[in-house]
Amino acid sequence: EIVLTQSPGTLSLSPGERATLSCRASQSISSSYLAWHQQKPGQAPRLLIYGASSRATGIPDRFSGSGSGTDFTLTISRLEPEDFAVYYCQQHGSSPLMYTFGQGTKLEIK
Amino acid sequence: QVQLVQSGAEVKKPGASVKVSCKASGYTFTRHGMHWVRQAPGQRLEWMGWINAGNGNIKYSQKFQGRVTITRDTSASTAYMELSSLRSEDTAVYYCARDPYGDYSWYFDLWGRGTLVTVSS
Secondary structure (H helix, E strand, O other), rough: OEEEEEEEEOEEEOOOOOOOEEEEEEEEEEEHHEEEEEOOOOOOEEEEOOOEEEEOOOOOOOOEEEEEEEEEEEEEEOOOOOOOOOOEEEEEEEEOOOEOOOOEEEEEEE | EEEEEEEOEEEEOOOOOOOEEEEEEEHHHOOOEEEEEOOOOOEEEEEEEEOOOOOOEEEEOOOOOOOOOEEEEEHHHHEEEOOOOHHHHHHHEEEEEEOOOOOOOOOEEEOOEEEEEEEEE
8 A cells, every 4th residue: 555654744834935745655656646635624625736736626826736756745835824724645546446645734824 | 506515423332333424516416426535533534435426336445345335315416424333443534525527536626524423432
């Protein structure tokens, strides 16, 4: 089973700053199979990025995803107050069918 | 409004079963699959299984095979997840999450808000 490891565990930044979140896979995965989700307390998670770099519908362009192989990055170019949340990377495997998640990065206000 | 509305919190005793519902609205239910994902306290999100809401095809995570049953009622645009032989480790928030396609794809494009299931004697 592929394990996703996110870093850092917690990231403390101020509004207007740039955030860089990392997701490392224990073995190489197709970029098509890597997604990022955002979760705020008491709310449903929300899809941000799929296919490593494609923004989901309605997601602002300050969110971008990149990477390949085992190393993937979610970048938020200029933090808005509503961006402070927990972010999860997620990957898909097909034999057998499986979806796994990173442990999450909490983005908090500094 | 496109959304998934889940049933309310449950408290169950060890050994019992729980059935969580997920009602879809704002889109054609049968054109998408539905996944179930859970998150125990302090743990990662964990995928449990998937159903093609159109044809009823199902796949389960090997971890939950034999204990989980996913069904759907197309007339009610509702998916269900039933977990049996509950133990304390099953205490978690259970989410439904829509697949962008009928057959399973690579990600989830819409999530429910979650249902807290507490297993306690």
